[in-house]
Amino acid sequence: MESPIERIRLSQTAKDRLVKLKRQTKIDQWNILCRWAFCRSLAEPSIPSPVPIPADSNVEMTWKVFGGDLADLLLIALKQRCHEDGLGTDKETLATQFRLHLHRGIGYLAGDPNLKKIENLLALTLN
Template identity: 80%
Template structure:
């Protein structure tokens, strides 16, 4: 399946937030944290704000590294989300929405005061036991 973007360069702000998440969760791979962040944003019902995101850090991932074995599933999830939000599913829109979701998700995870260890990250994905 054709990825929406070939290379992902993160903003310096996102890099700093990922460094915090790495310290807290002990997950060293950028791609794993980025997948968590992307999925966290997709789970949010609102559309991400269309803000400019600078590609000004030295953290760069290929789509293949980002997606890994889940690459096709992540592409389908992004396309479905764009469709649900009323966006076209052309490559440019998919790339823009991907970057917005990725950076929003990184911000959400890094800003969550409850994520202090890997178990807390996992708890974010589990349904609440209320």
């Protein structure tokens, strides 16, 4: 399945938050933490606020690296979420919503005071 997102560059704020999450969870790969963050945001019923997100860090990855073996499933989840939110599923809308969900999810994970180790991250799936 062809992705509407070629490359993902994170904001410096998101990078700083991921550094914190890497230290806490001992997950050392950006893409794995970003998948968790993206899914965390998709689980939230509200639509992410349409705020401008700078691409001002040196953390960049392709969609394939971000999604890994789950790339097609994550794209389907994004399209379904955009449909449910009454948004389009054109390339630009998907790319924008992806960035918004990814950055919101990173913020949620980094701001969770209960997230101190990988076991706490896994516990999020049980709620």
